[in-house]
Amino acid sequence: MTKAGHNFRVVQICGGLARLSLLTQIMADVVQMPVSVSEANYDCVLLGAAICGQLIADNPRQVQDLLNGIACPIQTYMPDLKMADFHKDKYEIYRLLQKIEIDSRQRMSKYRQS
Known part of the structure; x- marks a missing residue:
C-alpha cells in the first residue's frame, strides 16, 4: 500500500485474532510498523461499518475523530527489523511453491480421465 501512495504509521487491530500475541508480532514484523491492539469490548464489524459510513459521507476529519475516540491501544507490538x-x-x-503447484496441475491435467 505504501507503493500506492498510502502513508501508514501504525496498524490498529481488534477482535479475536488480536488476542493471539504471536500472530500480532508476526504482523508487525511483516509490515515493519507498530501494530496496536485495541480493547475488544466492542464489535469490530460495527466499528468498520461506522468508519465506512464516515468515508462514504466524505468526511475524513470525522473519521479521524472516530478513530481517536475508539482506538485506545492496550498493547503495541513493535517490529523486529531482523x-x-x-x-x-x-x-x-x-509464491514459488504456488507457481510450481499451478504448473504441476497444468502438466498433469492431460492424464485426467474424461
Missing part, C-alpha cells in the same frame, strides 16, 4: 528479510524470503518461497 525479521523483515526472513518474512520477505518466506513469502517469495510461498
Whole structure:
C-alpha cells in the first residue's frame, strides 16, 4: 500500500485474532510498523461499518475523530527489523511453491480421465 501512495504509521487491530500475541508480532514484523491492539469490548464489524459510513459521507476529519475516540491501544507490538528479510524470503518461497503447484496441475491435467 505504501507503493500506492498510502502513508501508514501504525496498524490498529481488534477482535479475536488480536488476542493471539504471536500472530500480532508476526504482523508487525511483516509490515515493519507498530501494530496496536485495541480493547475488544466492542464489535469490530460495527466499528468498520461506522468508519465506512464516515468515508462514504466524505468526511475524513470525522473519521479521524472516530478513530481517536475508539482506538485506545492496550498493547503495541513493535517490529523486529531482523525479521523483515526472513518474512520477505518466506513469502517469495510461498509464491514459488504456488507457481510450481499451478504448473504441476497444468502438466498433469492431460492424464485426467474424461
